[in-house]
Amino acid sequence: MNKNVIKFFDKxxxxxxxxxxxxxxxxxxxxxxxxxxxxxxxTKPTSDIYKKIDSFAGDKxxxxxxxxxxxxxxxxxxxxxxxxxxRHCFERDIKVFMICWLPAAAPLVDYAINTAKEDFxxxxxxxxxxxxxxxxxxxxxxxxxxxxxxxxxxxxxSQGRKVENLEIMKNIKNYDDLNLVIDFAASSxxxxxxxxxxxxxxxxxAAGVTAVMVADNYPxxxxxxxxxxxxxxxxxxxxxKMVDVFAAYESEDHPNGRPFSKEIIKExxxxxxxxxxxxxxxxxxxxMNAQSVAHIMMIFFILLGNIGYFITRKKEL
Amino acid sequence: MKRQIxxxxxxxxxxxFVAHSFIPHKVSADFFDWFQDWVKAVSPFAVSLGIMxxxxxxxxxxxxxxxxxxxxxxxxxxxxxxxxxxxxxxxxVGTPYMWLFENVQMPMSATMFALLAFYIASAAYKAFRARxxxxxxxxxxxxxxxxxxxxxxxxxxxxIPEASTWILNVPNLAAKRAIMIGVGLGITATSLKILLGxxxxxxxxxx
Numbered sequence: 001m002n003k004n005v006i007k008f009f010d011k012x013x014x015x016x017x018x019x020x021x022x023x024x025x026x027x028x029x030x031x032x033x034x035x036x037x038x039x040x041x042x043t044k045p046t047s048d049i050y051k052k053i054d055s056f057a058g059d060k061x062x063x064x065x066x067x068x069x070x071x072x073x074x075x076x077x078x079x080x081x082x083x084x085x086x087r088h089c090f091e092r093d094i095k096v097f098m099i100c101w102l103p104a105a106a107p108l109v110d111y112a113i114n115t116a117k118e119d120f121x122x123x124x125x126x127x128x129x130x131x132x133x134x135x136x137x138x139x140x141x142x143x144x145x146x147x148x149x150x151x152x153x154x155x156x157x158s159q160g161r162k163v164e165n166l167e168i169m170k171n172i173k174n175y176d177d178l179n180l181v182i183d184f185a186a187s188s189x190x191x192x193x194x195x196x197x198x199x200x201x202x203x204x205x206a207a208g209v210t211a212v213m214v215a216d217n218y219p220x221x222x223x224x225x226x227x228x229x230x231x232x233x234x235x236x237x238x239x240x241k242m243v244d245v246f247a248a249y250e251s252e253d254h255p256n257g258r259p260f261s262k263e264i265i266k267e268x269x270x271x272x273x274x275x276x277x278x279x280x281x282x283x284x285x286x287x288m289n290a291q292s293v294a295h296i297m298m299i300f301f302i303l304l305g306n307i308g309y310f311i312t313r314k315k316e317l
Numbered sequence: 318m319k320r321q322i323x324x325x326x327x328x329x330x331x332x333x334f335v336a337h338s339f340i341p342h343k344v345s346a347d348f349f350d351w352f353q354d355w356v357k358a359v360s361p362f363a364v365s366l367g368i369m370x371x372x373x374x375x376x377x378x379x380x381x382x383x384x385x386x387x388x389x390x391x392x393x394x395x396x397x398x399x400x401x402x403x404x405x406x407x408x409x410v411g412t413p414y415m416w417l418f419e420n421v422q423m424p425m426s427a428t429m430f431a432l433l434a435f436y437i438a439s440a441a442y443k444a445f446r447a448r449x450x451x452x453x454x455x456x457x458x459x460x461x462x463x464x465x466x467x468x469x470x471x472x473x474x475x476x477i478p479e480a481s482t483w484i485l486n487v488p489n490l491a492a493k494r495a496i497m498i499g500v501g502l503g504i505t506a507t508s509l510k511i512l513l514g515x516x517x518x519x520x521x522x523x524x
Contacts, residue, residue, distance in 0.1 A: 017439040024438045038468045041478065072418070073426035104426075106408065107418040114410055137360040141353040148346075153353075211466065218485055219493050234466055292467035294434065299460055301442040306456070309446050 006315055013308035020301060027297045031289040035272055035282075038289055042265050045221060046238040049206045049228035051260050052180055053085065054247070056094045061171040063095035063178050065146075067193070069185035071104035074210050078184045079112065080236040080284035081208040084243050085182065086116035087281060090127070091247040091257055095168055097178065099131040099142075099154070101189075106133040106158075115280055125157070125166040132158030143192065147175050147201035175203035180227075184208040188216045194225045208235065233291055236284035244270045244277055320520055331512040371396065458484050 056062040066085060070078055089096040098109050109130055122128060131154045134142055145153025150172060151164035163169060172178060181203055183190040190207035197203040204227045207217050211232025220226040230236060245268045247257040258264075272282045337345045375389035399417055406412040447453040464470035465481020510516035 015442070020439050020442055021435045024435055028434065039472065040468065041471050043478075043482075071426055072423040073430040075423060075427055076431070104422065107415055107422075110408075110410060110415070111419070135360045135364075137356060137363065141349075141356055144349070145353060215485060215489050215493065218490055219497060222486065222490055232466075288467065292469050294438070295463045295467050296469065298438050298441055299463060301438065302445045302456070302460065305442050305445070306447055309448075 006312060009308040009311040011308075012304050013312065015301070015304075023297055023301075024294060027293040028290045031293050032286060035286045036289055037269070037271050037273055038285075038292065039269060040237050040241045040285060040288070042238045042242060043231070043235075045226075045229040045231060046235050047228075047242065047260065047265070049085075049182065049230065050088070050239065050242045050246075052204060052206070052227060053088055053094060054092060054260060056179070057092040057257075058094075060095070061177055063097055063168075063172050064089065064180040064182065065097045065099065065178050067181060067183040067185075067189075068098065068100035068105040068109055069102065069183055069187065069189045070108075071102055072108065074186040075108065076287060077210045077233045077236065078186070078208055079108070080233070080287070081230045081239060082108075082112045082184055083116050083280060084236065084239040084284075085208075086112060086128075087119075088239075088243045088247045090116060090120040090122050091243065093127075093256075095172065096128045097131060097150075097168075098128070100133050101136050101139055103133055109158075119278075124159070125161065126168055129163070129166055129168045130158040131163070132156075139192065140196065143196040144200070146178065147197065147203075150174060150178060175201040178203070180204045180206065182206045182208055184230075186210045186213060188213060190217060190226060191220065194220055198225060206230075233284055233287050237288045240281060240284050241265075241268075241270055244281070320517070323520055324514055324517065328512060328514055331508075335512070368396075458488075 053064055056064065064085075066082065068082070086096065088094070098113070100106055100109050109132070113124075113128065113130060117128075124130065134154070142153045151162075151169055154163055157163055157166065175181075175197060181193050181197055183193050183205070185207070186209070188209075190205060190209070193203070193205045198205050205225065206228040207220075207226050208230035209217055209232070211234070214229070214231045217226060217229055221229050230239060242260070242265065245265055246260055249258050250256075251258075270277065270285075272285050333348065337349055372393065375393050378386050378389040379393075399414065402412070402414040402417060406414060408414045441459070445452075445456045445459055447456050461470075461477060462481045462484055464473065465478045470477035470481065507516060511519070
């Protein structure tokens with residue numbers, strides 16, 4: 001084989017990392033700046049959460065609890081999930097509570113509420129309630145305490161009002177009513193909810209995690225201890241699409257959204273290039289475009305390295 | 318006494334919590350309520366301790382002008398300024414605290430985390446070489462999971478997401494469960510050793 005060819009394949013085995021960085025940077029930045037339509041396939045762990053939340057629509061005796069266990073570093077993946085769940089709840093008149101366990105997560109909760117509530121006529125203490133920041137050391141007593149009495153475990157909300165006096169607390173006593181807890185985290189912190197809220201009080205637990213933590217949470221999803229899971233940005237994109245297709249759907253037959261249907265979700269494609277969907281509600285799908293291109297580039301580099309490796313090895317043999 | 322008293326507290330409380338988990342009695346429930354109040358009272362001291370520790374560590378660095386002491390000034394200024402912004406103007410939308418969060422903390426934290434993508438890309442390029450049968454399996458699994466994670470995988474073939482799910486559901490799950498069972502047994506053994514006073518290294522002080 002020609003010496004120059006061998007040299008070339010030797011080189012592609014050892015590409016300077018700075019070139020890889022540049023290619024990865026462009027493959028992320030360009031799709032973020034120029035969104036394009038790509039299909040979003042909804043998976044069962046995400047649709048299970050949607051169906052569970054949707055089953056509470058208009059029911060004043062049921063509510064969901066969103067637990068924020070992350071800081072701003074993982075916002076690009078987790079924030080679109082949180083906004084989508086809030087949007088779903090506001091669209092379908094579902095009571096929603098929020099709590100956070102890290103000081104850095106407290107502004108995140110406010111940011112998520114403000115992002116979602118602009119388009120809805122919802123009121124704090126009536127339609128939603130932010131319990132605010134609770135120190136990590138109180139996580140266990142609060143988790144266990146909510147199994148008996150939510151208002152006793154969390155005495156005040158983020159604005160210092162007594163939780164027991166809030167209108168939203170009517171018919172909400174413990175995990176029988178606060179029937180779904182979704183833990184948003186960049187770790188396996190949902191395990192604590194499984195151990196204390198599910199095992200002891202039978203609460204339904206779901207997790208919204210970053211893609212790197214998905215594998216760690218799979219055992220709990222497989223056993224049913226997690227009734228559903230948002231798997232990284234992909235999970236967020238799937239939920240965004242479901243809210244668009246069902247909860248935010250309006251027609252004469254379904255003025256307040258339509259019920260979940262496998263056929264409809266399979267066949268419906270929501271364009272993200274126009275103004276049909278506001279930017280804040282399609283962030284995850286735009287991010288998925290960037291992730292798709294970045295993955296393709298990574299696979300391309302891996303293949304390139306292997307081609308170089310095999311050709312140079314053949315020559316050595 | 319310095320070691321015996323903490324040891325007695327830990328062993329007594331440990332057994333009381335084991336009993337609380339298994340005895341659904343009013344006395345047990347009252348004990349738990351009492352414990353909750355104590356935890357709430359004690360936890361603010363942890364924050365004070367953290368702040369004191371931060372000031373002591375960085376204060377010493379600034380005083381001694383150790384290399385890169387300027388970063389310690391920034392750390393302490395950040396702490397003081399953010400805390401003051403929160404105490405004076407509150408933490409709601411439109412306040413300087415929220416402005417700091419949205420324009421300083423959020424982008425800086427996201428930037429740090431985003432750097433991971435570049436390192437992963439570079440590491441994957443270097444590490445995923447089919448040098449042996451095991452490395453080839455790892456390489457193939459990685460490519461399938463990466464494709465299965467994005468819409469392109471399903472566009473190429475509906476089997477790619479299926480294969481990706483299978484990898485996560487079967488080999489990954491088996492390995493994860495094995496690790497978790499091992500960790501669980503380890504935690505149980507260590508907890509028992511602490512409860513029985515056999516394991517005392519957490520008290521510090523050698524021996």
